[in-house]
Structure formats: C-alpha cells, structure tokens
Amino acid sequence: MLKNYFKIAIAVFKRNKFFTFISLFGISFTLTILLVLTAFVDKVLNDNYPDKKRDRLLYINRLEQRSKDGMMSGTMSYYYLSHFTGKMKTPVKVAISSMFNGTNTYVNNKKIALNYKYTNAEYWDVLDFDFVEGKGFNKQQVDHADRVAIISEDIKKQYFGDVGPVVGKYIEADNVNYRVLGVVKSVPVTDYMFYSDIYLPYTISKGGDYKSKGYSGGYMGVLLANSASDVPKMHEEYEALVKRIPPERKDYTQIHSHANTFLYAFLDTGNDGKSGVMIVVTAISIFVFIFTLLPTLNLVNINITRIMERSSEIGVRKAFGASSKTLVYQFIVENLILTILGGILGTVLAGIVLYAINHADLIANLELTINFTVLFIGVLLCVVFGFVSGVYPAWRMSKLNVVTALKAQ
Amino acid sequence: MFKHLFKLIWNKKKQNFLLITEMLVSFLVLFAVFTLMMFYYENYKKPMGLDYNNVWVVNYESNADIKNADSLKLYYEALRQNIKSLPQVKEISYTSGNIPFSQQTNQGAFTFRGKRTNGINNFTVEDGYNDVLKLTLLEGRWFNKTDIAGKNKPIIIDADLKAATFGNESAVGKLIGNDDDKEKMRVVGVIQTIKKDGDYSKAGPGMYYRADTGSYRWMNRILVRVAPGSDAAFEGKLYKTIANYNKNSSVEIEHLNNKLRSTNYFALIPMIILGIVSSFLVINVALGLFGVLWYNINKRRGEIGLRRAIGATGGSVSAQLVTEAMLLATLALIVGVFFAVQFPLLNVFDLATNIYIEGILLSALFIYLLVFICSLYPGKQAAAIYPAVALHEE
Numbered sequence: 001m002l003k004n005y006f007k008i009a010i011a012v013f014k015r016n017k018f019f020t021f022i023s024l025f026g027i028s029f030t031l032t033i034l035l036v037l038t039a040f041v042d043k044v045l046n047d048n049y050p051d052k053k054r055d056r057l058l059y060i061n062r063l064e065q066r067s068k069d070g071m072m073s074g075t076m077s078y079y080y081l082s083h084f085t086g087k088m089k090t091p092v093k094v095a096i097s098s099m100f101n102g103t104n105t106y107v108n109n110k111k112i113a114l115n116y117k118y119t120n121a122e123y124w125d126v127l128d129f130d131f132v133e134g135k136g137f138n139k140q141q142v143d144h145a146d147r148v149a150i151i152s153e154d155i156k157k158q159y160f161g162d163v164g165p166v167v168g169k170y171i172e173a174d175n176v177n178y179r180v181l182g183v184v185k186s187v188p189v190t191d192y193m194f195y196s197d198i199y200l201p202y203t204i205s206k207g208g209d210y211k212s213k214g215y216s217g218g219y220m221g222v223l224l225a226n227s228a229s230d231v232p233k234m235h236e237e238y239e240a241l242v243k244r245i246p247p248e249r250k251d252y253t254q255i256h257s258h259a260n261t262f263l264y265a266f267l268d269t270g271n272d273g274k275s276g277v278m279i280v281v282t283a284i285s286i287f288v289f290i291f292t293l294l295p296t297l298n299l300v301n302i303n304i305t306r307i308m309e310r311s312s313e314i315g316v317r318k319a320f321g322a323s324s325k326t327l328v329y330q331f332i333v334e335n336l337i338l339t340i341l342g343g344i345l346g347t348v349l350a351g352i353v354l355y356a357i358n359h360a361d362l363i364a365n366l367e368l369t370i371n372f373t374v375l376f377i378g379v380l381l382c383v384v385f386g387f388v389s390g391v392y393p394a395w396r397m398s399k400l401n402v403v404t405a406l407k408a409q
Numbered sequence: 410m411f412k413h414l415f416k417l418i419w420n421k422k423k424q425n426f427l428l429i430t431e432m433l434v435s436f437l438v439l440f441a442v443f444t445l446m447m448f449y450y451e452n453y454k455k456p457m458g459l460d461y462n463n464v465w466v467v468n469y470e471s472n473a474d475i476k477n478a479d480s481l482k483l484y485y486e487a488l489r490q491n492i493k494s495l496p497q498v499k500e501i502s503y504t505s506g507n508i509p510f511s512q513q514t515n516q517g518a519f520t521f522r523g524k525r526t527n528g529i530n531n532f533t534v535e536d537g538y539n540d541v542l543k544l545t546l547l548e549g550r551w552f553n554k555t556d557i558a559g560k561n562k563p564i565i566i567d568a569d570l571k572a573a574t575f576g577n578e579s580a581v582g583k584l585i586g587n588d589d590d591k592e593k594m595r596v597v598g599v600i601q602t603i604k605k606d607g608d609y610s611k612a613g614p615g616m617y618y619r620a621d622t623g624s625y626r627w628m629n630r631i632l633v634r635v636a637p638g639s640d641a642a643f644e645g646k647l648y649k650t651i652a653n654y655n656k657n658s659s660v661e662i663e664h665l666n667n668k669l670r671s672t673n674y675f676a677l678i679p680m681i682i683l684g685i686v687s688s689f690l691v692i693n694v695a696l697g698l699f700g701v702l703w704y705n706i707n708k709r710r711g712e713i714g715l716r717r718a719i720g721a722t723g724g725s726v727s728a729q730l731v732t733e734a735m736l737l738a739t740l741a742l743i744v745g746v747f748f749a750v751q752f753p754l755l756n757v758f759d760l761a762t763n764i765y766i767e768g769i770l771l772s773a774l775f776i777y778l779l780v781f782i783c784s785l786y787p788g789k790q791a792a793a794i795y796p797a798v799a800l801h802e803e
Contacts, residue, residue, distance in 0.1 A: 022696040102661045106645035175652035207472040207657045297431040298697035
C-alpha cells in the first residue's frame with residue numbers, strides 16, 4: 001500500500017516540476033535556517049566544555065541589593081564568595097573566578113590583545129578543562145602568590161607561534177612575566193563565564209582587590225555537589241544562607257542572589273524581576289512562528305492548487321469506493337514524502353551553511369555542528385511541517401463531491 | 410468594474426483567503442525589515458561628529474592607593490606629563506568610561522524650567538577632549554582653564570539636546586538645573602552630536618561635564634591622539650610608560666577605529682541575517698504566488714475564452730487578471746497597515762514616527778511590486794488564449 005502511495009507521489013512530483021520545485025525550495029530553505037539556529041542555540045547552551053559535570057554544578061553570578069528607591073546588581077567580591085559559600089555544607093568544592101578583562105602584550109613589535117581571568121585553585125578541579133599540556137595551579141601556588149599562568153591554545157599559537165611544549169616558558173602579559181603551567185583547549189567567547197586567554201591565581205591580581213571586604217566585586221562562583229541528587233539541597237542551602245546575610249549598608253532592605261543551574265545563570269538579565277529564560281524563549285518562539293508560518297501558508301496554497309489539479313483522479317477513486325479517510329491518509333503520506341525529501345536537502349544545505357560559518361570564523365572557537373540533537377529536531381520539524389501543511393488541503397480534497405470532480409474533466 | 414472584480418474574488422473566497430493571509434504575513438515581515446533598514450539609514454546619514462582615526466584608548470583601573478584627592482590629581486598629572494612627552498602623542502584627555510564606541514552608557518537627568526528630562530548621556534571630560542576627538546563646535550566655546558572660577562558649573566551640550574530643550578533659541582549662557590534642580594549649571598557651548606554607538610545607532614542626547622579633582626577617583630580611560638602612522642613599536646612604548654607608572658592597575662590599549670568597526674559589525678550582523686532570511690522568504694512567497702496565479706488562470710480558460718469571444722482584447726483580459734491580483738494585495742495591505750500603524754501609535758519601540766511611515770510605505774510598495782510581477786506573466790498567458798481553442802475544450 002505504502003509502496004503504491006510512494007509511486008503515485010513520485011509520479012505527481014514529476015508531472016508538475018515547477019510546483020515540486022517551489023515546495024522543495026520552501027521546505028528545504030526553512031529547515032536550513034531552523035537547523036542553523038538550533039545548531040547555534042545547542043552549541044551555546046548545551047556544549048558542556050569546560051563545565052562537564054554540569055548536572056552537579058550550580059552557578060552564582062550575581063548579587064542584587066535593593067534599597068527603597070534603587071538597586072545595585074552585579075558580580076560579587078572574592079570575599080563574599082569565599083566567606084559565605086565557605087559556610088555551606090553541601091558543596092564539595094567551590095570554584096571562584098573573575099570576569100574576563102582585556103589587556104595587551106607586545107611581542108616583536110606586534111601587538112596581541114588578550115583577556116585574563118583570575119581564579120582560585122579549586123577552579124581546576126570543579127571544571128574539566130582539556131589540558132593540551134601541563135596542568136592547573138594548586139592551592140600552594142595560589143597561597144604563595146606565584147606568578148604562574150594557564151594559557152589557551154589560541155594564545156599559545158599567537159604568542160609563541162607553532163612550537164612544541166611551552167610549559168615552563170615565560171609569557172609577558174599586562175607588563176608582568178608569568179611562568180606557563182599549562183595549555184588548555186580554547187573556550188568560545190559566547191561562554192562568557194569561562195572564556196579567557198590566560199588564567200591567573202587570584203592572589204596576584206593587580207591592586208589586590210580580592211582583599212576588599214565589600215560584597216560587590218568582579219568575581220563569580222561555581223558550586224560542585226557530591227552527586228546530582230545533592231543539587232536541589234545545595235540550591236536550598238544557598239537560598240537559606242542568602243536570607244541570613246546582613247545587608248552591606250543600612251538602607252538596603254533586600255538582598256538577592258541565587259545558585260542557579262547553567263541555563264538560568266547563563267541567561268541572567270541582571271535584574272531579579274526579569275527572567276532571561278522567559279525572554280529568550282519568547283523571542284525564539286516568535287521568530288520561529290513567523291518564520292515557519294509563511295512557508296507553511298505557501299505550501300498549503302500550493303498543495304490545494306495541486307489537489308484541484310487531481311480532482312479527476314480523486315473523483316474516480318471515490319466513485320470506486322475509497323473512503324475520505326483513505327484519501328486523506330494517502331495525501332498526508334504524499335506530503336510527508338515531499339517534506340522528508342526537502343528535509344534531506346535542507347540538512348545538506350545546513351551542513352554547507354554551517355561549514356561556511358565555521359570557516360568564516362565569525363566567533364573564534366565556536367565550532368557549529370549538526371549533531372544528533374540538531375538532526376532529531378530537524379526530523380521532528382519535517383514531520384510537523386509536512387503534517388500541518390498537508391492536513392487542511394487533504395481535508396478540502398476529501399470533501400470534494402464525486403460528481404463535480406468527475407464532471408470537471 | 411471594481412464591483413465586478415470583488416464579486417469574482419468573493420466567489421473564490423476560500424482560496425483567496427489563504428492568498429491574502431500569505432500576503433499579509435509577508436507584509437508584516439517586510440515592514441519589520443524595512444523599518445529597521447530605514448532606522449539604520451537615518452542614523453547613517455547623520456555626521457559622525459568626531460574624528461576617530463589615530464585615536465587610541467587606554468583602559469586602566471582607578472585604584473591608585475592615594476587617599477587625598479589633591480595628591481591623586483597630582484599623581485595623574487605627572488602621568489599626563491610622561492605621556493605627553495612621548496614624541497608621537499599630540500593630545501590626551503582623561504575621561505569617564507563611556508567613551509565613543511565602548512557600549513558603556515552613563516545616563517542622568519537635568520531640569521530646565523521645571524521640566525525634568527531623563528536618559529541624557531553624561532560624559533566627564535577634560536579640556537583636551539575636544540582636540541583629541543576633533544569635535545565640531547556649533548555655538549559658544551569648549552572648556553578651558555577659566556572654568557575653574559565660575560560660580561555655576563560649566564557644561565557643554567550636544568545639538569540633539571539643544572534642539573530638544575531650547576529649540577531655536579541660543580543655548581549658550583542659559584542656566585539649567587541638575588537632577589533635582591538644586592544646583593544650577595551654565596551652558597558654555599554646543600557641539601555637534603556624536604554617534605557614540607557607531608554609524609547605525611541613534612546618536613545623543615548628551616551633556617559634557619568638566620572633570621574636577623574628585624573625578625580622578627573614578628575616571629578610567631585616557632584618550633590619546635597620536636601622529637598618523639604610529640605603529641605597534643610606539644604603542645608598546647606608550648604601554649610600558651603607563652604600566653610601569655601605575656603598577657596597581659591593568660592596562661589595555663585599543664584603537665578607536667577598530668572599536669568603531671566592531672561596534673558597526675554588531676549592529677550590522679542582525680541586519681544581514683534578517684536580510685538574507687527575509688529575501689529567501691520573499692522568493693519563496695513570490696514563487697508560490699506565481700504558481701497559484703498561473704494555475705488559476707489555466708483553470709479559467711473557459712471564462713477567458715468567452716470574454717475574448719464577445720470582443721474583449723488580450724490587453725483588457727490581462728489587465729483584469731493583474732488588477733484582480735492587485736485588489737487581493739490591497740485587501741491584505743489594509744489589514745496589514747492597520748496592525749503596522751499600531752507601532753507608532755502605541756510607541757512600541759523608541760523610534761520616530763516617520764521611520765515607521767517610511768517602513769510601511771516601502772513594504773506596501775514592495776508587496777504591490779511583487780504581486781504585479783508575479784501576475785504579469787500569467788496575465789500575459791491569459792491574453793494569448795484563443796477563444797476558439799478555449800471554448801472548444803469546454
């Protein structure tokens with residue numbers, strides 16, 4: 001039965017090549033765009049390098065203090081993070097790091113712009129950076145304020161050129177010489193919580209701002225739980241802890257800070273009243289809705305036109321006793337075959353587009369790929385697309401009166 | 410004539426309804442694209458207001474370990490002399506962090522004749538700022554040493570702020586109040602508005618304060634105008650001069666023209682993506698419209714044959730079909746414009762009304778053009794139908 005439908009479908013596609021082209025063009029293009037979008041969102045939100053233990057991690061990246069007529073919101077001081085999270089029992093380890101900041105270095109009269117980040121020693125245990133060579137710094141080195149650095153693969157290439165191991169060599173950055181301890185695989189800048197070119201112990205930060213006892217500063221924290229099942233408990237513990245923290249100044253009446261899962265931390269808007277996840281989900285939904293609405297309408301239009309073209313065939317089948325249900329079924333199958341063809345084409349196109357984007361190097365180290373998640377979403381989209389654009393025309397078709405259908409010929 | 414065409418459209422309302430919906434959605438998408446494009450273009454037309462070539466930005470941290478404000482000023486004054494003694498440095502100015510193309514904003518309010526205005530960009534700058542960025546002075550003068558003495562704090566405003574507050578009156582010499590209207594400030598000059606967020610973003614309004622001794626506590630940028638052709642070797646020297654002087658702070662040097670490029674890039678990328686996506690959508694819609702119209706005409710051969718047989722010319726048949734398609738487009742546009750005018754009426758985004766109107770006009774024109782082109786060929790085909798052949802089939 002299905003084989004027959006398939007044969008009919010191919011025959012119909014061949015009969016009017018122009019319409020087939022329009023349908024395929026619409027489907028494959030729409031899918032290409034959606035696949036590229038999914039690949040991007042998937043890469044930014046689901047790529048768990050360097051935080052591979054994501055199911056055991058909670059992220060603290062903002063502290064908000066409100067007074068009657070104002071609010072102060074931003075990253076925290078080293079003191080705040082180490083002092084208060086130190087009182088918590090659930091986390092096994094706490095990684096603390098600053099936001100990335102820019103500086104320059106000059107080698108052989110060439111300028112290199114680079115970003116640096118200060119971290120504590122636990123940072124290298126909580127996060128799983130891929131070390132190309134060497135290893136992270138330990139607690140002793142941090143306590144001694146050793147001038148050591150972990151550098152990214154990119155900056156190794158820029159600073160040292162294509163050479164062998166560089167561990168033990170010195171890199172000058174920000175007018176200071178650091179001994180290279182390790183080289184890690186680069187993180188794309190979209191992962192702003194972990195991106196940097198060189199990572200340094202917080203104890204050697206210029207100006208020594210880590211000593212300040214204020215609550216706000218340039219640091220963020222990541223809590224590591226013993227197991228994934230401890231995460232809710234860790235979340236509760238931090239919420240309870242924040243409620244007990246005395247406000248920094250008398251006029252601050254409220255203090256908010258959360259240990260969030262990656263998605264909520266990553267999409268934080270900087271205001272407790274606004275949910276970043278909501279905003280992003282709404283924006284993407286509106287875009288996808290409008291973007292798929294047009295091709296779907298177009299497809300429905302074309303499909304109706306095509307059915308009317310086949311009214312005699314439908315008339316004959318109905319006259320010989322085919323039920324409306326059978327006809328609707330057949331038409332939807334035909335439409336699905338067309339969409340899946342378009343889907344395959346779209347996937348190929350998406351592959352080409354992603355290849356082009358990766359090669360254009362729009363965002364360094366952001367390697368977009370069609371992985372299983374993306375492919376699965378693509379197949380799902382195809383089926384939904386085929387279904388939605390097939391149902392209404394099929395219903396119109398099944399309503400055709402046998403007599404008029406046959407008479408039209 | 411039109412009444413008759415409406416009847417024809419009404420008779421096939423089910424199919425036409427879908428076509429109209431498709432045109433309507435296309436119109437709304439195009440409206441968004443054209444409005445954004447017009448917005449960018451309006452901004453692009455305006456002058457930049459500053460010369461960004463050969464200007465470098467030094468980012469440093471204002472955490473010098475000096476408690477007394479006067480000694481702090483002396484500390485930075487000595488650094489200024491060090492930098493200025495370098496041969497290729499023309500002029501320098503310490504400033505607040507919201508330098509041009511930095512994506513940093515620092516906004517405040519002021520009061521004039523009892524009316525408080527919000528969202529004004531506040532810049533804190535020095536006397537040299539004008540020469541570093543080569544601003545265009547429209548009225549009055551830039552800050553100078555005599556400003557220390559005045560009873561009221563001197564401020565300089567940009568042309569956008571002047572137009573909004575003073576209209577055609579002269580602004581120089583007028584007193585305006587600060588945030589809560591307690592302190593009065595005297596306008597000493599008006600400069601051309603600078604486009605601080607790049608070529609494609611909205612400029613102004615802004616006001617400039619002269620840096621005082623207390624400002625050195627928090628100012629964290631130095632703008633440096635260098636001689637043309639200054640290279641990385643010199644930049645390295647400048648870098649060392651600053652980094653060796655101020656050991657407490659990290660130092661980063663950027664070039665203003667590179668900053669402008671990346672700022673523009675971030676404005677253009679969404680536009681380019683939107684442009685590519687919507688042009689494919691338009692091609693898609695055009696092909697669909699063309700297909701449907703073409704098919705409809707083939708189905709109406711009998712009707713067209715009959716019209717030809719009783720004396721209609723080929724031209725009038727094709728005109729009828731094109732007009733029918735245009736009427737459909739008009740119906741879609743009436744609904745579309747109804748939705749589109751809500752944007753300026755409700756002031757959804759902070760855009761001038763004329764940008765919306767231009768967007769509506771352009772997208773309406775585009776839809777008409779699209780429908781016209783798509784119906785032209787099918788219409789021509791219809792005109793070529795011979796009555797004898799068409800009626801014979803029937």
